[in-house]
Amino acid sequence: MPEITLSQAVNQAIAEEMRRDETVFLIGEDVAEAGTPFKVTSGLVEEFSTDRIIDTPISEPGFMGLAVGAAMTGSRPIVDLMFGDFLFLVMDQLCNQAAKIHYMSGGKLNVPLVLRTNLGATRRSAAQHSQSLHALVAHIPGLKVAMPSSAYEAKGLLKTAIRDDNPVVIFEDKLMYQDKAFVPEEEYRLPFGKAAILREGTDVTLIGTSSMRQVCEKAALLLEQDGINAEVIDPRTLVPLDESTILDSVKRTSRAIVVDEGHQNFGTTAEIASRISEKAFYFLDAPVVRMGAMDVPIPFSPVLEDITVPTAEGVADKARKLVAGELIHAL
Amino acid sequence: MPFEIKMPQLGMNQDSATIVTWLKNVGDKVTKGEAIFEVETDKATMEVEAQSEGYLSCIQVELGVEIPVGELIATIVENKKDVVKSVRAPVLTNEEDSKLDEEQKSSIEKEVAAGKNDVPTSEEENSSKSQELVSPSSASKKVLASPKAKVIAAERGIQVSRLRSLGLSEPIHASDMMGLPVGGQSNLMAVVDDGLFLELVEGSDKIDKKTIFVSFVRGAWRFLFPEKALSVQIINLDGSVSSSGDTDSRNHEAPAVSISLFDLRKTKLFSYGSGSSGNILSIGHHNGTFILNFSYSDADIQLSDATKLINEIAARVENPILQLL
Known part of the structure; x- marks a missing residue:
């Protein structure tokens, strides 16, 4: 099994699906010759020409609307949104149109569209290019949301997304594009709504999405030194969410920390934590802890930026307190 | 002023x-x-x-x-x-x-x-902050226990409000519950003819009448469960405890089962049991018979063992010579 970067995995997934299905095309800013700022789509234009790898002007609402129309009329567009922060520009096309058309047409129209974008801070890109906004779209019924946490997930989930007849938003961590993982050469797809247990444990469940999976895995190693056995779960998709894997785990460990890079307030961590509290309440031996990004605009200052996101040390510290039975919140 | x-x-x-x-x-x-x-x-x-x-x-x-x-x-x-x-x-x-x-x-x-009463019973492990949180003012209020700990309490028949009096530090977690006895309490009663006992024991100067029943309990226990430790104490009618020596000195891995004896022979009472925890053997005397009442915690002693034990003790009371064999 070759080891490839997350960026190469995405590239392979797009190429394979475009070869398989000629209705698939890629559209976005700087996707052709430039291959995006992260060089994810480099080389695709040589194989598929500018007919199917389409550069657009800087006009996110325009090409997003175009893609929704194309998806309604038989194509399977992959939209490349250069930064997740630009989601705000395509909100109407995505949330009011793409998400609702299947429902409002009485099932007569499908919108088989993939919006590929990214998340993640600590790249020194300041407040408008560092946000993790997946919770915004996960909130909207009619949209699926995938959060790959390595090259393996990135390829498997993207291929599933492209073949899905519903709009899917897929968030890649922009800091992980060069991270390598083993990816099978043969065809594979990862199902939506199926979480991965990356490490089995008995004392506390660490649930980490996307970039925070690595944070949780590192935290588990730190905790191992203290004799604490942490289970690490990557939900892989937020919508649909694999509730049963998470609940089964928490019922075994009685403790949970949900870690996600989106802002903590009203976010992904809150949603998962509340489902645990609702559905595994009688199994809990400690409060369910949320750890999201600090609720501030992401600072440009590297020193400040680094403290806005959860760290392995921070997660391990919280886990130790839960296992020790410390009172987490004052009454 | x-x-x-x-x-x-x-x-x-x-x-x-x-x-x-x-x-x-x-x-x-x-x-x-x-x-x-x-x-x-x-x-x-x-x-x-x-x-x-x-x-x-x-x-x-x-x-x-x-x-x-x-x-x-x-x-x-x-x-x-x-x-x-x-x-x-x-x-x-x-x-x-x-x-x-x-x-x-x-x-x-x-x-x-x-x-x-509100002074919390154990707080050494708490930080000063949590101490403040469970100190007197909140002590009269809700017991701080995790949902899981409460489920375990319910399964064992222990009222959550009793957890504080058991000396657990709050917040109480599932692990704190592990050492607690299960809540069930059972009762066995035996009636034994007093003839031979009175003749052999009361008539003898050499037998210490005060501790004769302790010897019976110990003897029966050693005969039935030689591998298990036992400690026996006499509870006087005023509630004071006269210890009857230490736990069986042989090495046992499990903690000793404790049995308390209530001697009611010189009174009109003939039985005493406790609805809460503990293992209590009361000995009453009425109309030519001894009444042995054993109120025990299911967590400490199983029914089958308890019946054997009381049968064995009753046999010794009925015929004290057995104790010598």
């Missing part, structure tokens, strides 16, 4: 508090900074110090009653001769006590008792 002691504001949004204990009596000398009473707000309990030196005088308020912030509580006077007896709630000196009408007295006693 007497100094007025008023109810202090102890928190931002606190508008009243309750005096739970007086630490000084009327007429006592107080120095500045010395604690004179203890108040309880909805958040915490704390001591209030004297702001001036003198003698405590003229207490205006009752224990256990909500007093608005700023209300006059008592005064501190400069000279002992200016001390005025309390207008209402007298303090804890005997001479004051005697002047109380019974109702007032009992209400004060209740308060004092409640105050004493």
Whole structure:
């Protein structure tokens, strides 16, 4: 099994699906010759020409609307949104149109569209290019949301997304594009709504999405030194969410920390934590802890930026307190 | 000029508090900074110090009653001769006590008792912060236990409100519950003819009659469960304990099962059992028979073992020679 970067995995997934299905095309800013700022789509234009790898002007609402129309009329567009922060520009096309058309047409129209974008801070890109906004779209019924946490997930989930007849938003961590993982050469797809247990444990469940999976895995190693056995779960998709894997785990460990890079307030961590509290309440031996990004605009200052996101040390510290039975919140 | 002691504001949004204990009596000398009473707000309990030196005088308020912030509580006077007896709630000196009408007295006693009982039983492990959270004010309130700990308590038939009295530090977690006995309590009774016992034991000078039943229990236990440790104690009728020697000295890995003996032979009582925990064997004497009543905790002893044990003890009471064999 070759080891490839997350960026190469995405590239392979797009190429394979475009070869398989000629209705698939890629559209976005700087996707052709430039291959995006992260060089994810480099080389695709040589194989598929500018007919199917389409550069657009800087006009996110325009090409997003175009893609929704194309998806309604038989194509399977992959939209490349250069930064997740630009989601705000395509909100109407995505949330009011793409998400609702299947429902409002009485099932007569499908919108088989993939919006590929990214998340993640600590790249020194300041407040408008560092946000993790997946919770915004996960909130909207009619949209699926995938959060790959390595090259393996990135390829498997993207291929599933492209073949899905519903709009899917897929968030890649922009800091992980060069991270390598083993990816099978043969065809594979990862199902939506199926979480991965990356490490089995008995004392506390660490649930980490996307970039925070690595944070949780590192935290588990730190905790191992203290004799604490942490289970690490990557939900892989937020919508649909694999509730049963998470609940089964928490019922075994009685403790949970949900870690996600989106802002903590009203976010992904809150949603998962509340489902645990609702559905595994009688199994809990400690409060369910949320750890999201600090609720501030992401600072440009590297020193400040680094403290806005959860760290392995921070997660391990919280886990130790839960296992020790410390009172987490004052009454 | 007497100094007025008023109810202090102890928190931002606190508008009243309750005096739970007086630490000084009327007429006592107080120095500045010395604690004179203890108040309880909805958040915490704390001591209030004297702001001036003198003698405590003229207490205006009752224990256990909500007093608005700023209300006059008592005064501190400069000279002992200016001390005025309390207008209402007298303090804890005997001479004051005697002047109380019974109702007032009992209400004060209740308060004092409640105050004493509220001291949490084990708090060494808590940080100072959590100590504050489970200290007296909250002690009378809800027991802090995790949902899982509560489920375990329910499964074992232990009321959550009892967990505090078992000495667990709060918040209580599932792991704290592991060492607790299960809640079930069972009862067995045996009736034994007293003829041979009276003849052999009561008639003998060499047998220590006080501990003969302890010997029977130990002997029966050793005969049936040689691998398990046992400790036996005699509970006197006034509740005091006379220990009958230490736990069986042989090495046992599991902690000893403890059995308490109630000797009711010289009384008209013939049986005693406890609804809570513990293993109690009472021995009554009535109409030519001994009545052995064994109230035991299911967590310590299984039914099959308990029946064997009581049968064996009964046999020894019936025929004390068995004990010698």
